[in-house]
Amino acid sequence: MGHYIEVESGVKVYVEDIGTGQPVVFIHGWPLNSKSFEMQANELALQGFRFIGIDLRGFGKSDKPWTGYDYDTQASDVKAVVDHLGLENFVLAGFSMGGAIAIRYMSKFGGQGVDKLMLMGAAAPLFTQRDDFEINLKPEEVDGIIEQIKKDRPAFLAQFADMFFEQEQSPEFLHWFQMLGLEAAAHSTINAAVALKDEDLRSELAGISVPTTIFHGQKDQICAYALAEEMNKQIPNSVLVPFEQSGHGINGDEPEKFNTELVNVLNGSEVK
Template sequence: MGTVKTKDGAEIFYKDWGQGQPIVFHHGWPLSSDDWDAQMMFFLEKGFRVVAHDRRGHGRSSQVADGHDMDHYAADAAAVAEHLNLRDAVHIGHSTGGGEATRYVAKHGKGRVAKLVLIGAVPPIMVKTDANPGGLPIEVFDDFRKQLVANRAQFFLDIPTGPFYGFNRPNAKVSQGVIQNWWRQGMAGGAKAHYDSIKAFSETDFTEDLKAITVPTLVMHGSDDQIVPVDDSAKLSVKLLKHGTLKIYDGFPHGMCTTQADIVNADLLAFVQGAG
């Protein structure tokens, strides 16, 4: 574990465990690198080097006032990759982290990245626009901001208790530990970063980034993702990628890396070890 200072003075916390080919994890909103525990331990035991950082304003990184946008997020990831001299790396991004990883690979990854994985990821763009008629109305994200400001602690209980892990579905196997861990991670970050990040993950257009990516890319998504609907994300992203493969998991929720870790990990390993 350590920190790296970015060009604008943010301190980015990271974990760096093991030896071998690097697997780099990019977490979702409003969480931290801890959200990747199940994947990091799995790949560590398989002989890989695992790296994950806390996005600026999240987790143990500094709660700076500014820079909560995808360009800064990608640059921060690049600072970690350069500091650790990561090459031949596989980058795996979930949700907002999928957007961060997409921009990082497109803008900073030349000569450093072997493969990319997007899981429940926000690209190409979440919000509804004239060019993206299937997106979510801006009012959805305005409501996110309103709830965050009104009572962030309660909001950060409601999300994991309900749609994030599909715990609001009939016969769902609810884990209070998972809910509390989500809340713990969220509340460790800063309200300003979380507020600004809503615009970053919902309104950033990754179309050109996806088109620019040339490495093999696996796009994984749950069919019952209530946070990032699959029809307007994964199914569109794979069409823009030069070497994209789409895998949709029937009934899986947004937080499938936690609730279905065994299945997700096995498929990640197969992709990482596969040819091309």
């Protein structure tokens, strides 16, 4: 079933809520929405878990206000959903930008209610390079992306889909992926890209105290595999699960391995 939950006065986000059991809260990547996890929703419900997929503000079926695309506000929106649904002992699973927002949730709210953390292709601790951080995109490359979105958002999303996956996907799948991106507002897509470019989570990794599993594609062209190695070094009690055949979209490139590893983590049988 779907819920619309008010996260601040006049702003509602859409939440997909499927199955029963321990809740697993999924935060999607830029510029997608919770539908990007449909194969996980199905599998988790079958395995006795409760899938909760949040459409972040500006994306999917959620309201699309002009402001609030910084990680602080997005993490507060997640907290509002958690509080509204009364979630406890849940698994927080963030993909790409959603992984960054999950880390901010952990630091801003002391990981309230979180039993385990999963970071999947996470855009963390930084999405863009700094003088003292040489991994991933240069800030001006993100500026270039923003210009492309302003010029021709559908064409950009088609090109982005090609970068997103390492394995060959059907034309229909890639079209579906583009449509997910088009469900977002243009201003949301741009403002969230600015957050990706500017936000810095480096000081927030050491304080994460729950068991953390990092899923990352070794051929990722959007969030370099070196980011996963950095997170694994900095987050205490973290386990890195490499996806050798995957680009950024690991649940599309290696769907069977992704779901198997996901259920292993949820059942507490992951390799330490």
